[in-house]
Amino acid sequence: MTPPTPRFLGLSTLALTCAAALVATAGTAQAAPAPxxxxxxxxxxxxxxxxxxxxxxxxxxxxxxxxxxxxxxxxxxxxxxxxxxxxxxxxxxxxxxxxxxxxxxxxxxxxxxxxxxxxxxxxxxxxxxxxxxxxxxxxxxxxxxxxxxxxxxxxxxxxxxxxxxxxxxxTDPEQDVTAATYIGVGLPFAIGTSMIMTGGPHGWGSGRPYSSVDFAGGNGQARAARGGYAYSLCTGWTRVIHDNGYSTDYYHLENYQWLPGNNVGVGHYLGTQGNSLCAGGSTTGAHIHFGLRAYTDPNAAGWYVPLHGRTLGGWTFVEGAAYGGYVYRNGVGTVYPGGSVYNYGF
Known part of the structure; x- marks a missing residue:
């Protein structure tokens, strides 16, 4: 399936009712008002x-x-x-x-x-x-x-x-999901491979929550961090809705696979790291902008949620200043922005 072709539509002009209609008798049938x-x-x-x-x-x-x-x-x-x-x-x-x-x-x-x-x-x-x-x-x-x-x-x-x-x-905000730091979501590249964390926890945009992280390098391929239903929001931006109360976003993708609601497994190919701006924004250098959303958070149902304290891909995220912070894994160590992160899965 290819993205639909835009159609720009104008406003229909409403006809004004003539003054004579105001004196219609009570027995005259009244037409239903037009929307x-x-x-x-x-x-x-x-x-x-x-x-x-x-x-x-x-x-x-x-x-x-x-x-x-x-x-x-x-x-x-x-x-x-x-x-x-x-x-x-x-x-x-x-x-x-x-x-x-x-x-x-x-x-x-x-x-x-x-x-x-x-x-x-x-x-x-x-x-x-x-x-x-x-x-x-x-x-x-x-x-x-x-x-x-x-x-x-x-x-x-x-x-x-x-x-x-x-x-x-x-996506039901009233679903029963157990709150836990281990959320059963991996990282946006293949399990068993590594990429460079070019930017630590930061906002989807310029502010909080620090829901997002940037990855680049490796083989450059963006892959689903968990299975679910994948929707192409525009050409270069994919959302995968998972079965555990979360969804993940992947932005700036090139060599893009259009997915209009496909049921995909963990590791499904989505595209490659890039600089695509199909809905605007900015980018410096080809990367995958990866964001976490949740549906059961009472303060942000269906919206981006902080990575801080959550474990994805076997690493626990800790935020600092925007794009700073780090990830750690017991028995392995700590990785700061600019370091290589291995995807252990979930």
Missing amino acids: AAPELAAADNVEILVEPEVSAELPGVRGSGSAEEPLADAVVADVLAEQGAGIAALDAQDKDVRVDIREASDGSAFGVAIVAVPVGSEEAPEAWLFAADHTAQGWEVGLEGSAEFSDILGGSDLLDAEQREAVATA
């Missing part, structure tokens, strides 16, 4: 991506306008709520919102929402899977990490049954 035209979906910094065959499966709208606009409008509204900012504020920061509608069936939809940042920015892009149900009131949307996402996805006919049930369960 309000989407406002957010038509913003200059909103991009809707959808294949024609997917668009054809979306519930239609009366009058002019496309079926994907109301869905995109609802998705963007949820994204803005997560951002705590309006669409104009994002535009002022040169940030774009992409709504990539990938599946649609029987009044349900599934896809990816991305807030892209300018290339060269110290900020990082943000992304969520989304699930949506069409109701009499319009589209109800749940972003990944929310109870709504798991409920909508679990109750829909989207995706195949095994994938749908696994992803809905794995």
